[in-house]
Structure formats: structure tokens, C-alpha cells
Amino acid sequence: MADKIKIARDDKRAIRTRSLVLLKPAHKEVRKLKRDAHVPSIHGHKIWNSSFLIMDYLSRNKPPKKSRFMDLGCGWGLLGIWAKKKFECKITAVDADEDVFPYLELHANINGVNNIKTRKKRFEKLKKADLEGFHTLAGADICFWDELTPVLYKLIRRAIKAGVKRIIIADPGRDPFYQLVELCEKDKTMVAEVVERTTTRPKVAVADLLVVTPA
Numbered sequence: 001m002a003d004k005i006k007i008a009r010d011d012k013r014a015i016r017t018r019s020l021v022l023l024k025p026a027h028k029e030v031r032k033l034k035r036d037a038h039v040p041s042i043h044g045h046k047i048w049n050s051s052f053l054i055m056d057y058l059s060r061n062k063p064p065k066k067s068r069f070m071d072l073g074c075g076w077g078l079l080g081i082w083a084k085k086k087f088e089c090k091i092t093a094v095d096a097d098e099d100v101f102p103y104l105e106l107h108a109n110i111n112g113v114n115n116i117k118t119r120k121k122r123f124e125k126l127k128k129a130d131l132e133g134f135h136t137l138a139g140a141d142i143c144f145w146d147e148l149t150p151v152l153y154k155l156i157r158r159a160i161k162a163g164v165k166r167i168i169i170a171d172p173g174r175d176p177f178y179q180l181v182e183l184c185e186k187d188k189t190m191v192a193e194v195v196e197r198t199t200t201r202p203k204v205a206v207a208d209l210l211v212v213t214p215a
């Protein structure tokens with residue numbers, strides 16, 4: 001593992017929340033990655049708030065210790081890093097955009113976490129076999145385009161068939177997300193619940209969580 005990068009407690013461009021250290025886009029370590037031409041292109045250019053609301057949900061509805069956990073559309077990877085720290089989950093972080101992974105690795109480093117497996121893969125290409133053995137699949141802010149609704153619905157169906165115990169997708173309230181909720185609610189192979197959560201840390205945020213379990 002690379003030497004640990006130290007982030008000073010009074011660093012104005014770092015945020016501390018939920019036992020994590022997060023770097024703002026203007027932080028010098030983040031800017032260094034941008035200069036190295038790692039420029040995420042599908043909205044993975046920062047940490048999105050819904051990931052904190054999934055963390056809060058999981059704090060109350062814990063996955064089993066050391067269980068396998070997939071962070072879908074991981075971006076900078078904080079959700080998986082947190083689940084690894086908190087529950088020692090075995091993390092696979094999946095994203096279509098390989099330029100997000102250097103930011104994930106930076107955050108894993110500053111949070112003292114290693115062994116996060118990264119996979120460059122589109123949701124539509126994740127096969128049933130890729131999902132077998134995972135207890136939880138979770139994705140924050142990943143249902144933001146109309147075309148992602150059927151893609152994520154089919155992924156959830158494959159996950160249920162693969163034996164995944166719980167799938168959580170969080171969103172601040174976009175239409176494609178609610179269309180996904182409707183599809184899951186109508187599907188007899190699964191039970192879909194919507195949980196509203198709010199937080200004030202690190203800033204005020206609201207999200208609905210679609211929580212899907214096998215029927």
C-alpha cells in the first residue's frame with residue numbers, strides 16, 4: 001500500500017463525518033489527480049450526498065460483519081470505504097468510468113482502508129454470476145437519467161435471482177428513480193420499500209432510499 005497521506009485536522013478543504021475523511025474538489029490532492037488527467041465524465045467528480053443517507057440507514061439496518069458488499073456507481077467510493085471500516089465488509093466498487101478509481105484510492109488511503117476491489121463495468125454488463133455471493137448491493141445517486149431506469153431494474157432482478165439479500169438505491173428525488181421504484185413495487189419476485197431520510201451532516205440533505213429484498 002502507498003504511504004498514508006496525512007490530512008491535517010484543521011484542513012479547510014477536508015470534511016470529517018461518520019469517522020471518514022473526505023476531500024473537497026478544491027483540495028490539493030484532488031487537484032493533483034485532475035492535473036494527471038483523471039477527469040470523471042459521468043458525474044463522478046465529487047461525493048454525492050445520498051451516500052451519507054445510505055450510511056445512516058445501514059448503521060441502523062446493519063449488513064452482517066465481513067459480508068460481501070457491492071458499491072454500484074461508486075464514484076469516489078466513500079460508501080464502500082465506510083462499510084469496510086464499520087462492518088469489515090468485503091467491498092467491490094463498480095463504476096463504468098475508470099477515472100473515478102484514483103479518487104477512490106486516494107480516499108481509501110487517507111481513511112486507512114485497503115483491499116477495496118474496483119471493477120470498471122457498466123451496470124448492464126454485470127451478470128448474475130458477478131452478483132452471486134454478495135449480501136448487499138448499494139448505489140447512491142445512480143438513477144439520474146431515464147435510460148438508467150430499465151438498466152437498474154434489470155440489474156435488481158438479476159441480483160434477486162443471484163441470491164443478493166438487499167439492494168439499496170438512494171436518490172434526492174429524480175423522476176427516473178421514482179419510475180424505478182414503481183417497477184420494483186409491481187414485481188412479484190421482490191419486496192420494495194421506500195424510506196425517506198434526512199441529514200444535516202456534512203450538509204443538509206434529503207433522499208429517498210429504495211430498499212429491495214427478495215419476496
Ligand SMILES: C[S@@+](CC[C@H](N)C(=O)[O-])C[C@H]1O[C@@H](n2cnc3c(N)ncnc32)[C@H](O)[C@@H]1O
Nearest residue numbers: 042044047048051073074075096097122123140
Ligand atoms: C452521480 S455519481 C454518484 C457517485 C457515488 N455513488 C456518490 O454517491 O458519490 C454517478 C456514478 O455512477 C456511474 N455510472 C453512471 N452510469 C453508469 C453505468 N451505466 N454503469 C456503471 N456506472 C455508471 C458514474 O460514472 C458515476 O461515478
